[in-house]
Amino acid sequence: MDEELIARYLARRDPVDHPVDRIVLLGSAVIESVAVAAAAHRTYSAPILVSGGIGHSTRYLDEAIRRRGLGVDTGRPESRVFRELLIRDGVPPDEIVVEDQSANCGENAEFTRRLITGAATLLLIQDPTMQRRTHACFERSFADLPGTRLFSLAPLIPWIGTDQVGAGPETPPIWSRARFRSLLLGEIHRLSPDGYGPRGRDFIDHVDIPAEVLAAYNRLATAHPDAIRHP
Structure with a gap:
């Protein structure tokens, strides 16, 4: 099926062969990303940076929150919603940093770069349809920081x-x-x-x-x- 072939390509998943310094969870309408980020936090003992303001996916995230009856306030930056869900999943609040101004993948990468001061290994978690493009945006934004390693982990294969x-x-x-x-x-x-x-x-x-x-x-x-x- 052509849709399945394209979906598997976009949902980039890299083998992680290096210790992870920071998990970067990107805001989206895919709530399943939160559980994957929380599990990665437990696996790698790495803090989570959640990036996402109010963008084109926000209304879909709000609809998903209401449809699933999660009892989380909507109408907020996607990163703020994800932070609340991460805490519910057992991630300590002091292990979460929020960037809530970005409105697209390019800004996710650009604004995250401003918060990273030294070379690090980052594990990127994004909506599987946007995972590959997000990785490319981060490669562009972090090109000026030699030694940085980027790994992608799409939260699911659709x-x-x-x-x-x-x-x-x-x-x-x-x-x-x-x-x-x-x-x-x-x-x-x-x-x-x-x-x-x-x-x-x-x-x-x-x-x-x-x-x-x-x-x-x-x-x-x-x-x-x-x-x-x-x-």
Whole structure:
């Protein structure tokens, strides 16, 4: 399935072969990211920096909070919501730093860079549809800090059902199938040289997209032209 192939590519997961100094949890509508960050905190004994203000995903996060009945105040920066959920999951408050001004992936990376004063190993956790682009943004923002190591850990590999997409068939849905398809198509475009790459908006450096992923993108875009969104 083309959607599954693209989704697995975007949901970057790196083998971590080095001690982690800081976990960077990026705000999104994917609440499952919180449990993954809390587990990583326990595994690596590393503090968590949560980055995310109010952006395009905030209303989807608020909807997910209400839909799941989590009893967390909404209408706030995504990082503030995630901080509360991390504390509920057992992460000590003094092990969490919040950056709540960024409104997109580029600012996540830029504003996080301002808070990191020396070379460190960072574990990045983001919405799986945005994990690969987030990694590219951090590579650009941290290029001036030699010795920095970046690892990505997408919180889940999306399970694609008939109408809904989530972590699995027995878990709460995260996206509708139509919205998920649109996100996939948008991400491949953004990763391209003419999207957010050097020939486009120049937010990220060149990303080599595998030929089979580009082929899947082209088939999916042809089959669903109304799903293409290039903000």
